Amino acid sequence: MKIKLGVLAVAMPLALTTLTGCSMTDKESDDVTYVGTSTSSDAADALEKISSGIYDLIGVKGEASDSRAGVEECPDKDRDTYFKVFHPWSFYPASxxxxxxxxxxxxxxxxxxxxxxxxxxxxxxxxxNIVLIADNDEEKAGVHIAKMPKRERPKLSLTVVSGCYKVPEGQKVEYF
Known part of the structure; x- marks a missing residue:
């Protein structure tokens, strides 16, 4: 179990960096996609709607895990002012x-x-595992999807991630 968690700890930041990499537009810097201004809560709600849209595209019966979006720092940015949102979840097909x-x-x-x-x-x-990585330039989001058929309960593991947001003037990032 410790090995699996360690691998995830190393793999997740790499995946998230890949998802918000150079291929999306409207960059504030050369390395980070800038989404706009928002509170952490509103940005998390928006990303969960994007996840919901992806769920609708799956097109087979099953269930999604009940998870909420989280907030993390943007690389090389002031952690009190800039943040990005991630939403990890799983889809378990009925069959x-x-x-x-x-x-x-x-x-x-x-x-x-x-x-x-x-x-x-x-x-x-x-x-x-088969992995699909995709970017949506309009939404300024990316998704990492892994098909995991050899699990005890076969699933798709998905992580949707935003580009970097800036909090409104006078506010600080709320991390959750």
């Missing part, structure tokens, strides 16, 4: 056999809804 269809639907449908697939293929894990 394990529907996992392939769920991933295929996302691969086909995301581009029709403003998402640009940046990467698709097996990861470097022992299980060689």
């Amino acid at each position: 394990p056999g529907d996992l392939d269809a769920a991933m295929q639907h996302l691969k086909e449908r995301l581009p029709k809804h403003g998402w640009r697939i940046v990467s698709y293929g097996p990861d470097t894990s022992k299980n060689r």
Whole structure:
């Protein structure tokens, strides 16, 4: 269990950095996509709506984990002023056999809804999980999706992440 958590601790920041990388537009700097001004709470609500839109594209029966968005620092920015939001969640198909269809639907449908697939293929894990990474320039968000068929309960693991926000003048970032 400690190894799995350690791998996640290393892999998640890399995935999140990849998702908010150089491919999205409206940058305030060369490395970070700037979304706009918002409170942490409003930005989290907006990102959860983006996640909900992705859920609607899955197109097979199943259930999503009940998770909330979180807030983290933007790289090389003042942590009291700038932040980005991430929303990790999982989708469990009603039938394990529907996992392939769920991933295929996302691969086909995301581009029709403003998402640009940046990467698709097996990861470097022992299980060689299929990973889809996509950016949405209009939403200034990215998604990392891993198909995990060899889990006790097969699932899609998704993390949606925003670019960097700036809090309104006179306010500080609320981390949760």
